[in-house]
Amino acid sequence: MKTIAIIGGGAAGMMAAGFAASAPETAVTLFEQNPRTGAKLRITGKGRCNITNDTSPAQCMENVVSNPRFLFAAFHRFTPADTILFFEDRGLPLKTERGRRVFPQSDNAGDVVAVLTRHAEMANIDHRKVVDVDKTKEGFVLTLQDRSQRVFNCLLLATGGMSYPKTGSRGDGYGFAQKLGHTVISPKASLVPLYCKEKDCSRMTGLSLKNVTLTVADEKGKKPVYFERGEMLFTHVGISGPLVLSASALLRDKSLPKTVYIDLKPALTPEVINQRILKDFESNLNRDFTNSLSGLLPKAMIPVVVERSGIFPRKKVNTITREERKTVCSLLKAFSLTVTGLGS
Ligand SMILES: Cc1cc2nc3c(=O)[nH]c(=O)nc-3n(C[C@H](O)[C@H](O)[C@H](O)COP(=O)(O)OP(=O)(O)OC[C@H]3O[C@@H](n4cnc5c(N)ncnc54)[C@H](O)[C@@H]3O)c2cc1C
Incomplete structure (x- = not known):
């Protein structure tokens, strides 16, 4: 009998525990320090849990931003189709939404945890914290929170990363792995907000931009580090939201500062924007410049764009020059910010 911790x-x-326990001649113990399993899973996908994406392993790999080859075996040995079958076979109906994202029909991440917990219960679940690990000639010695010790033939570390430590993942596994002789490289934050130098961001805190593009520029002449269309928002220290979180994954290993550009009107060419500005101006020639942009920009952005344009806010629109209009167009097509750091 092989003993596995x-x-x-x-x-x-939980996934590993269920499968290991169903193999012949194994006795599996799953240690979980929380009174309930799957604390982090319960908050995933805003409480709905995006279980997988209904795509091929190759498409999964295309969407992994760094070192996708590391996941080649995992994606091919247990494919998204296998994941869907796993949950449906265990009585959890699923649905596929925009972007081929798969969710439980109940929209309840707790139901996903319930399936995984039942699967894991094929093993023995011990709700105690492991405080130390050691390798001796008897095997892997685990010291538990009450100082008792257990010895196993095999050990699997599934202690998670370091994000959302309140859920229990505080990085214990890195220390255990190091103690057992593995090389651990310092973890870096990914999918995090970005800090920006400009004070403009705090003036627009909470403003959410939909259907914009975000470009992260690299050195001159090089391909941008990131270019994508979607949603983002301003925070009091910088930018966040889906586009920004994705971009952050690519900035982990880049030197900062980096300039990012927001195209507020990706569907419109500068010429079309110029025509729209002209039309808006013509509808009321005596209007002040600062009062003429509400058709083009969200309210919170107007004072910032006016300031950056260098055009006097009270200037009458009928006196605004072609060059000044060009400046406004440039700001709408490439509103720039300087990223100075990654948030946590
Ligand atoms: C806000 C948010 C939303 C997310 N949304 C999604 C999503 O929709 N879809 C998706 O696929 N992924 C999502 N993720 C990512 C997903 O949550 C993680 O990839 C996943 O939880 C990792 O699973 P894990 O088992 O490796 O680690 P974890 O889920 O972190 O589990 C590790 C467990 O180990 C336990 N543990 C740690 N140390 C010890 C110890 N010393 N002794 C005993 N127990 C210990 C912890 O208590 C914890 O329960 C999201 C993450 C976050 C933070």
């Missing part, structure tokens, strides 16, 4: 009752640990 798994530390961590999250998605990875």
